[in-house]
Amino acid sequence: METMLDYINEEQETLETIINSFDITQIKVKNVKHCLILATGSSYNACLSAKYYIEQTAPVYVQIEEPFNFLHYGKIDPSIDLIIAVSQSGKSASTIQAVQKLTQTRKIKTIALTSNTSSPISQVVDEVLDLNMGIETVGFVTKGYLATVLNLMLLGLRIAYQSESIDQSTVKNELLALKKAISQINLVIEKTSEFWLENQADLSKGVRFITIGYGPNIGTAKEFETKFTETVRLPSQGFELEAYMHGPYLEANNTHSLFFIENDNVLNDRSKALKNYLRNDVGNCYTITTEAKTDSKTVGLSIKTPEKISPLLLVIPFQYLAYQIATGKGIDLNKRIFDDFDQVLKSKI
Structure with missing residues (x-):
């Protein structure tokens, strides 16, 4: 059985795989100006960590919302031209429901970032971006967290290049900086x-x-x-x-x-x-x-x-x-607790 530490030790190799397979033309995001990102938990934290890279690299404004509250109380800005739904498992009920509601009255391009491209979230969006890190079976995500941060940064690089705000030379330099960090x-x-x-x-x-x-x-x-x-x-x-x-x-x-x-x-x-x-x-x-x-x-x-x-x-x-x-402290992280939580509270599909 793999542990949280096993996944931490796989992070460098995983991120190297992600960046080495990067395709600047994958996912069409030309001329995106205002992006709404929906995410919960560690996915939300990953979005906060990537927001500044995206906004400093591309001419885009990034708004991050937790989907449950936004679903019930939020108001979507009419200038939003891209919705990114982030769910490592692809089963977050509130994220899926928020995407469905927000696209009922107006056509907005939607992208899902997930490690499971056949998960429920993939059925409610226009395009799916595979986190390209496999399925993380330990509930306390680590490798998946970093994979999410990196993929969001690379998506920002795509927006910048496809919108012609940076050239190939800048893309190369950005990738070199990311690779240098990953190598550490x-x-x-x-x-x-x-x-x-x-x-x-x-x-x-x-x-x-x-x-x-x-x-x-x-x-x-x-x-x-x-x-x-x-x-x-x-x-x-x-x-x-x-x-x-x-x-x-x-x-x-x-x-x-x-x-x-x-x-x-x-x-x-x-x-x-x-x-x-x-x-x-x-x-x-x-x-x-x-x-x-x-x-x-x-x-x-x-x-x-x-x-x-x-x-x-x-x-x-x-x-x-x-x-x-x-x-x-003697906590066995491989021992599941509150095993029926998702089933009773219906937080995952």
């Missing part, structure tokens, strides 16, 4: 493993986990929240940097383990200032950064990568730590 994934896992061994005792005793990020890594912070909640099963939250400073910091105490996501950006200084302020008031402050390691509480990747690509790398330490902390 195994190194990130190795460095996180070393960090885990140094901090295992404190992390295993943790009872409240918080991660703080900014820019494209707000998605990373939210995926931390999802993954730790699913696996470690203790209070865990991901915050945008400034949002944490407007109230949530008042909760800080010596039982809290704080993670700061940092990369080469002017906001890095503000993140460090917050970390220095809270250092003596919380249990531990950890840093996940693209910069070099400075101390034992830092996962220092020492990688130069554009900020818009950094979510492909900075989420991996949280995936790895979620697995190790949960396992260290």
Whole structure:
């Protein structure tokens, strides 16, 4: 039986396969200006992580909505000319229902991103983009999360090129930057493993986990929240940097383990200032950064990568730590719980 860690260790090879088989003309997205993305859970977090790459690469505005609430309360902007439905399993009931409702009164191009091209979601859209990572049988998605982020970034590259806002030379440079980042994934896992061994005792005793990020890594912070909640099963939250400073910091105490996501950006200084302020008031402050390691509480990747690509790398330490902390606390992640949940609540088709 494959484990969550097995899939984490397959991430570099999987993403290399995806990018090496990339076809710029696959999926017709010429002249898309306003894109609505529907996604829930880890798929939603992946969309947040890819949004900045898409908007910085292509002349497009990206709106991300959770489909259940949008289905019942949302109002679609008349300028939307593309709907992307993201569901790794392809069985998310709310996403499928939202696509059906939104296309009843107006013809809008629809695309599904899924790892199962014969799943129910494929029956309600115009085109299907295979995530090209196989079926992930472990419920706590990791490989599929990164595959979703990368495929969304590549879709942004398609929009830019097909809309003639970038040329072949720019496409080549973007692909080289993505490939360089992907080639570092195994190194990130190795460095996180070393960090885990140094901090295992404190992390295993943790009872409240918080991660703080900014820019494209707000998605990373939210995926931390999802993954730790699913696996470690203790209070865990991901915050945008400034949002944490407007109230949530008042909760800080010596039982809290704080993670700061940092990369080469002017906001890095503000993140460090917050970390220095809270250092003596919380249990531990950890840093996940693209910069070099400075101390034992830092996962220092020492990688130069554009900020818009950094979510492909900075989420991996949280995936790895979620697995190790949960396992260290005696949680058997291969043992299913709430086994009848989807059947009773009808969240999946």
